[in-house]
Amino acid sequence: MEKEVDGILVAAHELKAPLAVLRQLALSFDEMDVKGEHIRSEMISVSERAIKQVNDLAKIRRLEDGLFTMEPVAVREVCDAVSRELEYLFHYNRRDLYIKYTNRSRLVTANRDLLYSVIYNFLLNAMHYSGDETRAELIVRDVRDKVKVIIRDYGPSLPIDVWREMKRGFVAKPTSIAMRPGSSGLGLYIASKFSRYMNAGVGAVRHHDGTSFYVELPISRQASLFE
Protein backbone atom coordinates (compact mmCIF):
# COMPACT_ATOMS: atom_id res chain seq x y z
CA MET A 1 0.00 0.00 0.00
CA GLU A 2 2.83 2.34 0.95
CA LYS A 3 4.58 1.68 -2.38
CA GLU A 4 1.36 2.33 -4.25
CA VAL A 5 0.85 5.66 -2.46
CA ASP A 6 4.48 6.54 -3.18
CA GLY A 7 3.89 5.87 -6.89
CA ILE A 8 0.70 7.93 -6.87
CA LEU A 9 2.54 10.85 -5.22
CA VAL A 10 5.28 10.75 -7.85
CA ALA A 11 2.70 10.56 -10.64
CA ALA A 12 0.72 13.43 -9.11
CA HIS A 13 3.84 15.59 -8.90
CA GLU A 14 4.75 14.89 -12.51
CA LEU A 15 1.22 15.58 -13.72
CA LYS A 16 1.03 18.82 -11.74
CA ALA A 17 4.14 20.25 -13.40
CA PRO A 18 2.54 20.89 -16.83
CA LEU A 19 -0.48 22.50 -15.16
CA ALA A 20 1.83 24.97 -13.40
CA VAL A 21 3.54 25.70 -16.72
CA LEU A 22 0.20 26.22 -18.48
CA ARG A 23 -0.85 28.65 -15.78
CA GLN A 24 2.36 30.64 -16.18
CA LEU A 25 1.98 30.65 -19.97
CA ALA A 26 -1.55 32.00 -19.66
CA LEU A 27 -0.30 34.70 -17.31
CA SER A 28 2.51 35.48 -19.78
CA PHE A 29 0.05 36.85 -22.34
CA ASP A 30 -0.04 40.08 -20.34
CA GLU A 31 3.72 40.37 -20.67
CA MET A 32 3.70 40.07 -24.45
CA ASP A 33 3.68 43.04 -26.78
CA VAL A 34 2.98 40.87 -29.80
CA LYS A 35 0.18 38.42 -30.51
CA GLY A 36 1.65 35.64 -28.44
CA GLU A 37 1.63 32.97 -31.16
CA HIS A 38 4.74 31.46 -29.60
CA ILE A 39 3.01 31.13 -26.23
CA ARG A 40 -0.03 29.60 -27.89
CA SER A 41 2.15 26.89 -29.49
CA GLU A 42 3.82 26.21 -26.16
CA MET A 43 0.46 25.89 -24.42
CA ILE A 44 -0.77 23.40 -27.00
CA SER A 45 2.43 21.36 -26.78
CA VAL A 46 2.50 21.27 -22.96
CA SER A 47 -1.19 20.38 -22.67
CA GLU A 48 -0.95 17.64 -25.32
CA ARG A 49 1.92 16.00 -23.46
CA ALA A 50 0.01 16.18 -20.19
CA ILE A 51 -3.11 14.69 -21.76
CA LYS A 52 -1.06 11.86 -23.24
CA GLN A 53 0.48 11.10 -19.87
CA VAL A 54 -2.91 11.00 -18.15
CA ASN A 55 -4.24 8.77 -20.93
CA ASP A 56 -1.29 6.42 -20.54
CA LEU A 57 -1.90 6.14 -16.80
CA ALA A 58 -5.56 5.36 -17.47
CA LYS A 59 -4.47 2.71 -20.00
CA ILE A 60 -2.35 0.99 -17.33
CA ARG A 61 -5.52 0.30 -15.38
CA ARG A 62 -7.24 -0.97 -18.53
CA LEU A 63 -4.38 -3.40 -19.23
CA GLU A 64 -5.80 -5.63 -16.52
CA ASP A 65 -9.02 -5.95 -18.48
CA GLY A 66 -7.10 -7.11 -21.55
CA LEU A 67 -8.70 -4.48 -23.75
CA PHE A 68 -5.73 -4.01 -26.07
CA THR A 69 -5.65 -6.47 -28.93
CA MET A 70 -2.41 -7.67 -30.44
CA GLU A 71 -2.19 -7.23 -34.18
CA PRO A 72 0.35 -6.82 -36.99
CA VAL A 73 1.77 -3.32 -36.66
CA ALA A 74 4.00 -1.47 -39.14
CA VAL A 75 6.80 -0.45 -36.80
CA ARG A 76 8.38 2.19 -39.07
CA GLU A 77 5.02 3.89 -39.53
CA VAL A 78 4.63 4.14 -35.73
CA CYS A 79 8.16 5.51 -35.35
CA ASP A 80 7.50 8.07 -38.09
CA ALA A 81 4.26 9.17 -36.43
CA VAL A 82 5.89 9.58 -33.02
CA SER A 83 8.87 11.51 -34.40
CA ARG A 84 6.51 13.80 -36.35
CA GLU A 85 4.54 14.50 -33.19
CA LEU A 86 7.69 15.34 -31.23
CA GLU A 87 9.32 17.35 -34.02
CA TYR A 88 8.18 20.68 -32.58
CA LEU A 89 9.48 19.81 -29.13
CA PHE A 90 12.88 18.69 -30.41
CA HIS A 91 13.18 21.86 -32.46
CA TYR A 92 12.05 24.01 -29.54
CA ASN A 93 14.61 22.42 -27.24
CA ARG A 94 17.36 22.68 -29.87
CA ARG A 95 17.86 18.93 -30.18
CA ASP A 96 18.23 16.91 -33.35
CA LEU A 97 16.58 13.58 -33.91
CA TYR A 98 18.58 11.11 -35.99
CA ILE A 99 16.51 8.30 -37.47
CA LYS A 100 17.89 5.12 -39.00
CA TYR A 101 15.81 2.14 -40.17
CA THR A 102 17.57 -1.02 -41.30
CA ASN A 103 14.86 -3.55 -40.45
CA ARG A 104 13.68 -5.75 -43.29
CA SER A 105 10.69 -7.04 -41.37
CA ARG A 106 8.00 -4.40 -41.56
CA LEU A 107 5.33 -5.88 -39.32
CA VAL A 108 5.59 -6.79 -35.67
CA THR A 109 3.05 -8.27 -33.30
CA ALA A 110 2.02 -5.49 -30.96
CA ASN A 111 -0.77 -3.12 -30.07
CA ARG A 112 -0.32 0.08 -32.05
CA ASP A 113 -1.50 2.45 -29.29
CA LEU A 114 0.71 0.87 -26.66
CA LEU A 115 3.73 0.69 -28.97
CA TYR A 116 3.19 4.35 -29.86
CA SER A 117 3.25 5.25 -26.15
CA VAL A 118 6.38 3.17 -25.48
CA ILE A 119 8.33 4.88 -28.28
CA TYR A 120 6.87 8.29 -27.38
CA ASN A 121 7.92 7.97 -23.72
CA PHE A 122 11.43 6.74 -24.61
CA LEU A 123 11.89 9.55 -27.15
CA LEU A 124 10.60 12.21 -24.78
CA ASN A 125 13.00 10.88 -22.16
CA ALA A 126 15.88 10.98 -24.68
CA MET A 127 15.04 14.55 -25.66
CA HIS A 128 14.95 15.60 -22.03
CA TYR A 129 18.32 14.08 -21.23
CA SER A 130 20.25 14.99 -24.36
CA GLY A 131 22.15 18.23 -23.94
CA ASP A 132 21.57 21.39 -25.99
CA GLU A 133 22.67 21.12 -29.62
CA THR A 134 23.07 17.34 -29.30
CA ARG A 135 20.95 14.64 -30.81
CA ALA A 136 18.84 11.71 -29.81
CA GLU A 137 18.75 8.64 -32.02
CA LEU A 138 15.89 6.41 -33.09
CA ILE A 139 17.15 3.18 -34.63
CA VAL A 140 15.07 0.25 -35.85
CA ARG A 141 16.76 -3.01 -36.82
CA ASP A 142 16.20 -6.75 -37.03
CA VAL A 143 17.62 -8.95 -34.29
CA ARG A 144 17.01 -12.61 -35.15
CA ASP A 145 13.24 -13.17 -34.99
CA LYS A 146 12.55 -9.76 -33.50
CA VAL A 147 12.57 -6.11 -34.44
CA LYS A 148 14.47 -3.91 -32.03
CA VAL A 149 13.59 -0.25 -31.59
CA ILE A 150 16.45 1.60 -29.88
CA ILE A 151 16.29 5.13 -28.53
CA ARG A 152 19.68 6.55 -27.59
CA ASP A 153 20.38 9.77 -25.72
CA TYR A 154 23.60 11.62 -24.92
CA GLY A 155 22.81 12.54 -21.35
CA PRO A 156 23.76 11.19 -17.93
CA SER A 157 24.13 7.43 -17.70
CA LEU A 158 21.28 5.50 -16.12
CA PRO A 159 21.79 4.68 -12.40
CA ILE A 160 22.89 1.08 -12.01
CA ASP A 161 19.90 0.04 -9.85
CA VAL A 162 17.45 1.22 -12.51
CA TRP A 163 19.52 -0.51 -15.17
CA ARG A 164 19.24 -3.76 -13.19
CA GLU A 165 15.49 -3.30 -12.94
CA MET A 166 15.29 -2.72 -16.68
CA LYS A 167 17.50 -5.77 -17.24
CA ARG A 168 14.95 -7.84 -15.39
CA GLY A 169 12.49 -6.41 -17.86
CA PHE A 170 10.28 -4.49 -15.54
CA VAL A 171 10.18 -1.19 -13.66
CA ALA A 172 8.02 -1.90 -10.63
CA LYS A 173 6.87 1.66 -9.94
CA PRO A 174 7.71 5.26 -10.72
CA THR A 175 10.14 6.60 -8.17
CA SER A 176 11.86 9.90 -7.71
CA ILE A 177 15.00 8.45 -6.17
CA ALA A 178 15.77 5.61 -8.52
CA MET A 179 15.67 7.47 -11.82
CA ARG A 180 18.09 9.88 -13.37
CA PRO A 181 18.13 13.30 -11.70
CA GLY A 182 15.10 15.42 -12.38
CA SER A 183 12.96 12.53 -13.52
CA SER A 184 10.20 10.68 -11.74
CA GLY A 185 10.65 7.82 -14.18
CA LEU A 186 6.94 7.89 -14.90
CA GLY A 187 7.51 7.56 -18.65
CA LEU A 188 9.83 4.61 -18.11
CA TYR A 189 7.31 2.97 -15.83
CA ILE A 190 4.56 3.40 -18.44
CA ALA A 191 6.79 2.06 -21.23
CA SER A 192 7.77 -0.91 -19.08
CA LYS A 193 4.14 -1.78 -18.27
CA PHE A 194 3.01 -1.53 -21.88
CA SER A 195 5.96 -3.55 -23.18
CA ARG A 196 5.28 -6.32 -20.70
CA TYR A 197 1.65 -6.47 -21.77
CA MET A 198 2.75 -6.89 -25.40
CA ASN A 199 5.27 -9.62 -24.43
CA ALA A 200 7.94 -7.34 -25.80
CA GLY A 201 11.41 -7.26 -24.33
CA VAL A 202 12.36 -3.94 -22.80
CA GLY A 203 15.72 -2.85 -21.48
CA ALA A 204 18.45 -0.28 -21.25
CA VAL A 205 22.11 -0.09 -22.16
CA ARG A 206 24.39 2.20 -20.19
CA HIS A 207 26.97 4.15 -22.17
CA HIS A 208 29.67 6.40 -20.78
CA ASP A 209 28.02 9.29 -22.60
CA GLY A 210 24.34 8.46 -22.24
CA THR A 211 21.77 5.70 -22.26
CA SER A 212 19.94 3.58 -24.83
CA PHE A 213 16.49 2.23 -24.13
CA TYR A 214 15.09 -0.47 -26.34
CA VAL A 215 12.00 -2.52 -26.98
CA GLU A 216 12.17 -5.83 -28.84
CA LEU A 217 9.03 -6.90 -30.65
CA PRO A 218 8.28 -10.29 -32.20
CA ILE A 219 8.06 -10.23 -35.98
CA SER A 220 4.50 -10.78 -37.11
CA ARG A 221 3.94 -14.22 -38.65
CA GLN A 222 1.50 -12.61 -40.99
CA ALA A 223 4.40 -10.60 -42.36
CA SER A 224 6.47 -13.69 -43.06
CA LEU A 225 3.83 -14.88 -45.51
CA PHE A 226 4.65 -11.90 -47.72
CA GLU A 227 8.45 -11.85 -47.41
Added chain:
Amino acid sequence: MIFVIDDDEIMAECIARAAGVKVRIFTNAIEAMQEITSGVVPELIFLDILLDGPDGFTFLNELVSYEDTAKIPVIIVSSLDFDKKDLSAYGVVGVLNKDTMNPKEIKSYVKEYTK
Protein backbone atom coordinates in the same frame (compact mmCIF):
# COMPACT_ATOMS: atom_id res chain seq x y z
CA MET B 1 21.74 40.66 -15.26
CA ILE B 2 19.77 37.90 -13.57
CA PHE B 3 20.00 34.11 -13.87
CA VAL B 4 17.07 31.73 -14.14
CA ILE B 5 17.98 28.10 -13.41
CA ASP B 6 15.20 25.67 -14.25
CA ASP B 7 15.29 22.40 -16.19
CA ASP B 8 11.86 23.17 -17.59
CA GLU B 9 12.77 25.62 -20.35
CA ILE B 10 9.22 26.80 -20.89
CA MET B 11 8.84 27.64 -17.21
CA ALA B 12 12.23 29.38 -17.30
CA GLU B 13 11.13 31.49 -20.26
CA CYS B 14 7.93 32.47 -18.45
CA ILE B 15 10.03 33.74 -15.53
CA ALA B 16 12.38 35.55 -17.93
CA ARG B 17 9.45 37.23 -19.70
CA ALA B 18 7.97 38.36 -16.40
CA ALA B 19 11.34 39.65 -15.14
CA GLY B 20 11.52 42.04 -18.07
CA VAL B 21 15.29 42.57 -17.74
CA LYS B 22 18.37 40.93 -19.21
CA VAL B 23 18.18 37.25 -18.26
CA ARG B 24 20.41 34.21 -18.77
CA ILE B 25 18.59 30.88 -18.68
CA PHE B 26 20.34 27.70 -17.51
CA THR B 27 18.74 24.28 -17.51
CA ASN B 28 21.19 22.84 -14.98
CA ALA B 29 23.19 24.04 -12.00
CA ILE B 30 26.58 23.02 -13.36
CA GLU B 31 26.44 25.39 -16.34
CA ALA B 32 25.20 28.23 -14.15
CA MET B 33 28.02 27.66 -11.66
CA GLN B 34 30.60 27.54 -14.46
CA GLU B 35 29.33 30.88 -15.73
CA ILE B 36 29.58 32.40 -12.27
CA THR B 37 33.07 30.95 -11.78
CA SER B 38 34.13 32.50 -15.09
CA GLY B 39 33.30 35.91 -13.65
CA VAL B 40 29.71 36.52 -14.74
CA VAL B 41 28.08 37.32 -11.40
CA PRO B 42 24.31 37.86 -11.56
CA GLU B 43 22.50 40.42 -9.45
CA LEU B 44 19.74 37.94 -8.67
CA ILE B 45 19.07 34.22 -9.24
CA PHE B 46 15.72 32.50 -9.67
CA LEU B 47 16.43 28.87 -8.79
CA ASP B 48 14.40 25.69 -9.21
CA ILE B 49 15.19 22.92 -6.70
CA LEU B 50 14.50 19.66 -8.55
CA LEU B 51 17.02 19.94 -11.37
CA ASP B 52 18.77 17.58 -13.75
CA GLY B 53 22.15 16.77 -12.20
CA PRO B 54 23.02 18.55 -8.95
CA ASP B 55 19.86 19.86 -7.30
CA GLY B 56 19.16 23.42 -6.18
CA PHE B 57 20.51 22.89 -2.67
CA THR B 58 23.80 21.55 -3.98
CA PHE B 59 24.03 24.72 -6.07
CA LEU B 60 23.19 26.89 -3.04
CA ASN B 61 25.83 25.15 -0.91
CA GLU B 62 28.40 25.84 -3.60
CA LEU B 63 27.27 29.44 -3.93
CA VAL B 64 27.49 30.30 -0.22
CA SER B 65 30.88 28.62 0.12
CA TYR B 66 32.64 31.35 -1.89
CA GLU B 67 33.09 34.83 -0.49
CA ASP B 68 32.32 36.60 -3.76
CA THR B 69 29.11 34.68 -4.48
CA ALA B 70 27.75 34.13 -0.98
CA LYS B 71 25.78 37.36 -1.05
CA ILE B 72 24.02 36.85 -4.41
CA PRO B 73 20.31 36.98 -3.57
CA VAL B 74 18.43 33.84 -4.56
CA ILE B 75 14.72 33.34 -5.06
CA ILE B 76 13.64 29.70 -4.94
CA VAL B 77 11.03 28.84 -7.55
CA SER B 78 9.61 25.41 -6.86
CA SER B 79 6.45 23.40 -6.61
CA LEU B 80 7.75 21.97 -3.33
CA ASP B 81 6.49 23.63 -0.18
CA PHE B 82 9.14 25.88 1.39
CA ASP B 83 6.80 28.49 2.84
CA LYS B 84 7.65 28.05 6.50
CA LYS B 85 11.31 27.16 6.04
CA ASP B 86 14.07 29.59 6.96
CA LEU B 87 16.53 29.35 4.10
CA SER B 88 18.43 32.59 4.76
CA ALA B 89 21.61 30.62 5.52
CA TYR B 90 21.61 29.64 1.85
CA GLY B 91 21.31 33.23 0.68
CA VAL B 92 17.64 32.69 -0.12
CA VAL B 93 15.73 35.97 0.07
CA GLY B 94 12.40 34.72 -1.23
CA VAL B 95 10.37 31.71 -2.24
CA LEU B 96 7.91 31.50 -5.10
CA ASN B 97 5.58 28.56 -5.43
CA LYS B 98 5.27 27.52 -9.09
CA ASP B 99 1.62 26.61 -8.57
CA THR B 100 0.53 30.03 -7.34
CA MET B 101 3.17 32.63 -8.35
CA ASN B 102 2.37 35.41 -10.78
CA PRO B 103 4.45 37.77 -12.97
CA LYS B 104 3.92 40.68 -10.54
CA GLU B 105 5.73 38.82 -7.76
CA ILE B 106 8.64 38.07 -10.09
CA LYS B 107 8.80 41.71 -11.18
CA SER B 108 8.67 42.82 -7.58
CA TYR B 109 11.73 40.72 -6.65
CA VAL B 110 13.59 41.97 -9.74
CA LYS B 111 12.83 45.56 -8.79
CA GLU B 112 13.95 45.00 -5.21
CA TYR B 113 17.23 43.24 -5.93
CA THR B 114 18.52 44.74 -9.18
CA LYS B 115 19.74 48.24 -9.95
